[in-house]
Amino acid sequence: MENNYKKLTEEIRGFAFELLKDGKVDRVIGYGKEEYSGEVTPLFITAPDESNRLIFNSECSMLLAKYLLNYRESRVAIVAKPCDTRAIASYLAENLLKRENLVIIGINGCPGITGNTACIECTVRNPVIFDFTAGEAIDKAELSPRVANELEEMTAAERLAYFQEEFSRCIRCYACREACYVCYCEECFTDSNQPFWVGGSVKLKDNFTFHLMRSMHMAGRCINCGACEMACPEGIDVRALPAKLTRVARELYNYEAGMDPEQKTLLTDYDVNDPQPGFLD
Amino acid sequence: MNQADTKQIDTFEPKILAFLCNWCSYAAADLAGSSRIQYPPNIRVIRVPCSGRIDPLLIIKAFNSGADGVLVSGCHPGDCHYTDGNMYARRRFVMLKELLTFAGVEEERVNFTWCSASEGKRFAGIVREVVDRVKKVGPWKGFAGPAGQGFLEREGELAGGK
Structure with a gap:
């Protein structure tokens, strides 16, 4: 089972559009393309029509969770890979964020990031906390993370x-x-x-x-x-x-x-x- | 092993940094002294309020500064003056020891133990054991140093290089 990046991107755009249109959040943090180089970069959008700038593909390597610390007092939605959701869970455990200010759009069955050697050791692949999910969840039994080093x-x-x-x-x-x-x-x-x-x-x-x-x-x-x-x-x-x-x-x-x-x-x-x-x- | 090496090991007196908690281990060291129990003079004692006070970074810094070994001693689990300081310390030290040995520091240089205020004799025994362990692995060459060179020469050589 492989999640399709195009489908993931469309689902993320849909969630972002709805959330911003209904005024449920002030800001969506996700991934976008850099205007000139075309490289993947963190993207912060505040208007519903900007939501078609959001993307998700195998180059989305940055951990976006850290940006949440800059927006502690506002309502933020975040596109979160499974590792991002673990980071968010840690922040919540350390009382750094308020759960009610957060909307987490989790990536189900994360296919992994190109060039990241940690992904083959990943034990999660599905978000640990989320409000919405994009893509299909992976069955835990299918996972075979590498533990040897x-x-x-x-x-x-x-x-x-x-x-x-x-x-x-x-x-x-x-x-x-x-x-x-x-x-x-x-x-x-x-x-x-x-x-x-x-x-x-x-x-x-x-x-x-x-x-x-x-x-x-x-x-x-x-x-x-x-x-x-x-x-x-x-x-x-x-x-x-x-x-x-x-x-x-x-x-x-x-x-x-x-x-x-x-x-x-x-x-x-x-x-x-x-x-x-x-x-x- | 050539003659010079043999000589170096024979005369090698390690410098061992000892972090002792004020309430148990420092008192044990004091008791060892007032009971006139002999132990090697290789330890340099730092008195801390509790083993929970010892930031693992202090121990890494000790190795960075050229200590041949480190000894940390606190109250036995359950006997902490501050109820549970040594319980928190225990997890930290286990993690630190795993980290240092994984990074290539010899296991013998990183020593943790518990010692109560009445165990003066045992404290002297611990110090003897730690000094033996560190002598066995020889002088600490620093994080930058391979075998065969002293800490300071190696540092001087590297200062201009990478």
């Missing part, structure tokens, strides 16, 4: 060498941070000089530290959407570290981020009988 097979020294090679290319543009739905802090630790966490130069040691710290901030919150990797201009495997923590959370605590607007985040919760592997006794 070749990095797990390597020795520690090989992995260190791998990450050194990857992070040595980092130019500290912070595109991964800007793309990530988790990174909404008003002041990032990288910009803080009191306390001073990590140097801003592109020395390997600072790059490595930056990526470790970034990943640690995403522990138990990363939804493994691949937006960071798609955003990276150097093609660095920036998703490897947070994705590892996602697997650890799944194995040790049976925890998946962003599956339920009511759930607590992994690190703001505990269980008295939590495992403690690697602790000295």
Whole structure:
């Protein structure tokens, strides 16, 4: 079963038109074509006749959920891929958004995004929360997400060498941070000089530290959407570290981020009988 | 292993950063001292109000700054002075340790334990164990350093390069 992009686009346009015409929302956030280059870009529309500018295709890689934080006080409809809905569920769990201000147009049976390596690991494919859906839902039983990772097979020294090679290319543009739905802090630790966490130069040691710290901030919150990797201009495997923590959370605590607007985040919760592997006794 | 390497390991005294919670582990260290229990002088103690106070970023920063190892100790689960600070800390540390070992930091350098105020003798034993573990894996070369070079030389070399 494959969803047709043309049909998805038409359905999205229909929902957007109705919502704007009836005045149910002030704004629709979706994907559109950039006027001159024709590239896919986030699109914000406020009038019903603009709704035919909305599109959905395999190039719609950006995570739109993050834009919702800019419109907290107005009523917004959003075109949401399954990963976007997980991000929205996390925001709701963290009390950052009001559910009553949101209209979520979910993409059912998301066919995946071209060039995004996270999509083959996707365990969802259908929106976790929605008001309307476009397309046909995928049967969970049909899914066979890849869970194995070749990095797990390597020795520690090989992995260190791998990450050194990857992070040595980092130019500290912070595109991964800007793309990530988790990174909404008003002041990032990288910009803080009191306390001073990590140097801003592109020395390997600072790059490595930056990526470790970034990943640690995403522990138990990363939804493994691949937006960071798609955003990276150097093609660095920036998703490897947070994705590892996602697997650890799944194995040790049976925890998946962003599956339920009511759930607590992994690190703001505990269980008295939590495992403690690697602790000295 | 050549002679120089053997010599380096024989004389290698690791610098280990110890984050101790004020109410249990710091008191345990104090008790070890006042009971005159000997333990290696390789730890540099930072007293924190609770193990829940320890931001995992502090530990990453310690490695960035060249610490050979880290020891974190708090009250036993259930005994926290602030009821459940160490419970939150436990999840954080498990995640941090998985992250660091996945990124290639040796497992022996990242040490977590619980130690109550009456366990002075045990605290000394923990420190001995941690020092042995870190000595076994040798000096920390930094996130930028491959085997065979000291932390500072490697940094200096890279400063002009990439």
